[in-house]
Amino acid sequence: MPATSLLEQRLRLRGGFADAERPRVIGDLAGLDRRLARWSPDQVDIEVGAKDRGERDQQVTVEVRVPGWPPLVGHGADRDVDRALREARDDVIRQIAEEKTQRDPTRHRPRTARPQPPPPGGRGSSSG
Numbered sequence: 001m002p003a004t005s006l007l008e009q010r011l012r013l014r015g016g017f018a019d020a021e022r023p024r025v026i027g028d029l030a031g032l033d034r035r036l037a038r039w040s041p042d043q044v045d046i047e048v049g050a051k052d053r054g055e056r057d058q059q060v061t062v063e064v065r066v067p068g069w070p071p072l073v074g075h076g077a078d079r080d081v082d083r084a085l086r087e088a089r090d091d092v093i094r095q096i097a098e099e100k101t102q103r104d105p106t107r108h109r110p111r112t113a114r115p116q117p118p119p120p121g122g123r124g125s126s127s128g
Helices: 006-010 019-028 081-103
Strands: 011-013 045-051 058-065 072-078
Touching: 006 011, 006 045, 011 019, 019 081, 045 081, 058 081, 072 081
Parallel strands: 011 045
Antiparallel strands: 045 058, 058 072
């Protein structure tokens, strides 16, 4: 029996999505679970919702909450709800990458100064 993915465990569908669409939504969010793998599934909340479903510019929101980070909220708008969902997913993935960069301990480490070679003639040389 295959393991249940993080998305299957933690995804909640809000307004605009029916439970019957769950497998398709999980497929459109593929790749997001890999980026959330550093947290245990019980620490992750993923919500997906849509406004103006079926309208010309339906809006999809993907909201991810993980401990110690601000809420990650991605937005997408398109006539095709799957395309809007993937756009919102990509927005969240970008935010995860930015947060990781901000939290990288090597990012704030002062650079070590490279030793400078001695001046020509060296120290203590007598010229003249």
